[in-house]
Amino acid sequence: MTIMRMVYAAALDLRTDEAYYWTWSKELQLCFLDHPPMISWFVRLGTALFGDTNLGVRFAGIVAMAATQVLLADIVRRVTHNVQAVILAVLLPEAALYYGLLMAKVAPDVAAIPFAVAMMWALVRLAESNDGRWWLAAGMFGGLALLSKFTVVMLLPAVAAFLLVPSWRGRLLFSPYPWLGAVIALIVFSPVLIWNVQHDWASFRFQFVRATAPHDFSLRTLGDYIGLQFGQVGFVLLPVTLTALTLTAWRSYRAREPVGTLLSTAVLVPFLYFLWKSLTLRIGDTWPMFMWPIGFAAVAINIVKLREDGAPAWFIRSTLRWARIAVVSGIAMVVLIFLYYVAAPWNFLGRTDPIGAEAGYEQVAERLEQELKTTGATWIATSDYRTYAMMRWFFRGRVPVIQINERARFIGFRDPGMNLIADHAGLYVVRDPDNTAPLLAGTTARREPLGSVERSWRGRVMDSYTFGKLTGWTPELSPPAESPLYQWRWLAGDPDATPYA
Template identity: 70%
Template sequence: MAALIIAAMTVLRIVYASALELRTDEAYYWTWSKETALSFLDHPPMIAWFIRFGTAIFGDTALGVRFGGILAMLVTQLLLADIVRRVTRDARVVVLAVLMPEAALYYGLLMAKVAPDVAMIPFAVAMMWALVRLAQSGDGRWWLAAGLFAGLSLLSKFTAIMFAPAVAVFLLVPDWRWRWLRSPYPYLAVVVAIVVFSPVLIWNAQHDWASFRFQGVRATANYGVSLRTIGDYIGLQFGLVGFVMLPVVLSALVMTAWRGYRTREPVAILLSTAVLVPFLYFFAKSLTLRVGDTWPMFMWPVGFAAAAINLTMMPRENWSTRMIRSSVVWANTAVVSGLAFVVIVFLYYVAAPWNFLGKIDPVGAEAGYDKVAARAQAALDEAGATWIATTDYRTYAMMRWLFRGRVPVIEINERGRFQEFANPGMDRIKGHAGIYVGREPDNRAPVWDAIPAKREQFGQVERRWRGVLTDTYVLEKLTGWSPQLSPPKDSPLFQWRVLAGEFEKRVSA
């Protein structure tokens, strides 16, 4: 039955990945997959490699872009199954561990959505798996495997560093600490992780440590205490993990932490700390900043493993029969209700004609770019223009995705995002008219003061999803100017530092 459920949910994710148009960030990461840069301003390069793998099989299609996430989900489930099997030797909780992600919206459906977190999750779980193998075998060579997977996790997203406290207490709290502190293996594991992560370090050393400074703006942003951002964080965890699943997992993690630190049991210490520390950190950040929907998602699969293992530990610790039965009932309820919720959300986006959430719908808010691209094509033909200009990376990414190389597309500002990108075809741009495509009021942004182009109004187009207006776009003809691909770092056309801060302010607002 579990195998049938996983197969059915995998098909559901494939249909979802094929049917829905790309969201803006997904298209943005797709543009990375077309480049040969070692790393990128926003994130490390792993997600670009995932996309390149998928599009090599299925071409530049929505399924091709998203295929890596579908595969990552299956790999994550296999690793969770082996972790729980090795710790418990109980097939029933192994089944529970692999069904829990299926019953959580983020994993059961949205692992088909491309994001750096999707690339990081299987490597992060693999690191935990290697450390569980270490705890059971005592073989120090598993430290090296853990270092490899840690490096691959960091090569996917910087938030993988938030597992460091769990690894530290796993090393230092159990009775084995002096054995491993005297051993070369933990230190060699750090070296392995750094070597694997080195493409990001090399790229940043060559570009003024741009990625770390860019992400530092997010990590240190503070806009005052807000009950709204706290509510957003907690609400997102309930929605993406599960309204029943979240309390089931959190309560199991607290019990696992109590058991682990009381008895100095390495695996319990590792699994509980790996989730509770990031969860509390993001809660603290949510006091003053909106926590992104994907930011905490790397940690919950470890929580699913801990929750499944906890059910086998409770009888051994002489918990009451009533408490054990209640825990099993709630865990089963979390899976059944979660699976139903995931299927309902799938049907809403794939089959239903309604928009219940209006402008705040996370998919609808980024849909409808095909009509913008069609109007841009008409403007190109009418004006005799040969290239498209934008002033935000979302529009840039969607225009590149929808035109598929037929027309050069350039974001004329924020050029710090595009360091080491290939020349988009300046021979088709220089000396030719272009069409600017931008959201209102971006066409009146101060950045235009630094652009000496002649601008001619060329109409508007609305972006809608299921009848709801999301944005209005202005189209203008640009003449007498060619964009700079590599402006000076003090140019307003380069300013990623300022724009990174503006992004956080806009998200918080």
Template identity: 75%
Template sequence: MTAMRLVYASVLDLRTDEAYYWTWSKESALAFLDHPPGIAWLIRFGTAIFGDTNLGVRFGGIVAMLVTQLLLADIVRRVTHDVRAVIFAVLLPEAALYYGLLMAKVSPDTAMIPFAVAMLWSLVRLNESGKPRWWLAAGLFAGLALLSKLTAIMLLPAVIAFVLVPDWRRRWLLSQYPWRAALIAAIVFSPVLIWNAQHDWASFRFQFVRAVATHPFSFRTIGEFIGLQFGLVGFVLLPVVLSGVTLTAWRGYRTREPVAILLSTAVLVPFLYFLWKSLTLRVGDTWPMFLWPAGFAATAINLVMLPREGFSEWMVQSTFRWARVAVISGIAFVVGVFFYYVAAPWNFIGRTDPIGGEAGYEQVAARARDQLRETGATWIATSDYRTYAMLRWYFNGQVPVVQINERGRFQGFRDPGMNLIKDHPGLYVAREPDHRLPLWDLTTAKRQPLERVERVWRGTVMDTYALEKLTGWTPELSPPPDSPLFRWRVLAGVLGRDTCVA
């Protein structure tokens, strides 16, 4: 399965978000508007080994998956001392599409997951040994998880329950070690705090808008959320994991068992939160993915705890049977998806295909390269971060690429090459019909239409792009915060509409 992920990572075109995060890896900023810097560091690790290649960008995800599996295996081994449970702990993520294949697609979640699991592992070691120094390791990994994605804070209720519900609550509340752990986490997370203090708390405000956004009740958004969980975790595996987590929670809170409380709460609290948000908001496909590894560990542990606790033979056998079905069917599905995207020539989903919908940008880049040569343009302008990221990936420093709007996304970025931009003609590349931005009326730019380019994947036109020559204008890389060119937009696909944040 790891070899399969390596092939997948090497063969498939980068998705737009992956290219966007790759651009971060080329910068020296402490943090970024959208996310903390962990994903940039993970990509820099891979490209330092394999260069600016598909595998180089995604190699960190391959390593993250292996680290996650090893930590899950050790958690389950220390709790159960049962080899069957350990094997299930390793195989369950392989049977989930997101982990078995798509961990090769890097995202901030990919960087966060191994650190989040390592934090849980440290607390399991604390429970096993009783040695308070494991709090310090938990604080370190918690800080690294937060340094990868802010949603790691949603594991805090599990840690609080781990401290307060078992009989040891007085010991840890009076101990200095949990507070030291919190201090360590804050110190590790400090680059994000420093960057935000320097930039008017921009990333916190950006995330806050998404967290508090409310819209009317929608069957569509809740249906999308539930459907995504079935698709990314597994049509059989998701019910198996949820039942295992529920039994683990019942066992943990009934007997005040710390590890059962920790693992089950780490799943149930974030899952219920996202389920609640999905009533009115489209939940991103990767947002809940940090919580399921704890569910895999809880499920594997539950398999061997049932007979030890005197459950009926019928229930024990049925639980093992469904777990085997989940693993076998899940891995078969993951392998099938792999061959569909790597080897098959068909497009069964059309323009809505999640991979094909972001493939084919090399066609746009090739025509842009030809127009640069024919028009004498020395730089490229875009008006959305996806096109910006893909063109910057394909040109890789050969030509300056500038997103002219949403400049708040690029605070702290280096000079892209103003000597090649100022007083030189540029090439504007934008998806239709978004190329007709009202913002152009605020500039002195003269736009000359050149051609239209179709982005095609397996015979299906995914998007059409307009190419135009720009003259008479130099983009402002650092406009004031009140400028329309500075404001960023929260994604329409997340909030259901474009939302500008000053």
């Protein structure tokens, strides 16, 4: 399965967000508007080993998957001392599409997952050894998880339950180690705090507005959230995991057992929170993905605990049977989807295909290359971060590429090559639905239409783009905060803007 993920990583073109994070890896900022910096460091590591290639950008995700499985195996081994349970814990993530295949792609969650599981592992070691110094390791891993993605803050209720529910709560509360662990977490997380202090808390405000923006009640977004969990975790594995977590929570809270309390709370609280938010907000595809591996550990542990608790034999057999079905059917589905994207020539989903919807940007880049030679333009402009990232990926620094709006995304970025932009003609490329946006209306830019190009995948047109030649204007890299060219789309009041994952 690891070899399969490596083939997938090397064979498929980067998606737009992956190229976006690759651009981050060239900047080495302490933080970015959208996310903390860890994913950019992951990409930097992979490209240092394999160059600016598909595999290089994605390599750290493959390592993260292996590290996650090792940690899950050791958690289950220490709790159950059962080899079959350990094997099940290793196989369960392979049976979930997101982990079995899509960990071989770049997203902040890929960085957050191993660190979040490592924090759980450190706390399990604490429960096993009764050595308070494991709080220090938990703090370090928790800080690294926060340095990867802000949503892992939702693991804090689990840590609080682990501290307060068992009978040791009085002793631990007066121990220095939990508080030292919290200090270590803040120190590790400090690059994000420093960057935000320097930039008016930009990334925190970005996330806060996304989370609190008013939306109408919608059963569609609820259905999207539930459907995504079934699709990315598994149609059998998701109910198996939720059932195991419910049984674990019921058993552990009644007995005040620390590990079961920790694992069940770490998944059920974020799951229910996202379920509630999905009534009014579209939950991003990857937002809940940091929590499910912890649930897989609970599945393996629950089977052993049922035997120890003397559960009815038929119930234990049924639980084990469904876990096996989840593994076999899930891995089969992961392999089939791998073959569909790597080896098959068909497009069954049309424009809704999640991979095909972001494929074919090389066709746009080829047309831009031709227009650069024909018009004598020396730089490329766009108004969409996805197009910006893909053009930077394909041109690899040979031509300056700039997104003229949402400049808050690029705080602290290096000079893209203003000596080739100022007083030179540029090419402006924009998706057709956005072609009428009045971004250039308040500038001195003159725009000469040059035509259009279609982006297609497996014989199906996925999108079309319009080209124009820009003259008489030099874009401002650092416009004032009140400028519509500085603000990101939600803050600018764009009613059609969608939450960026």
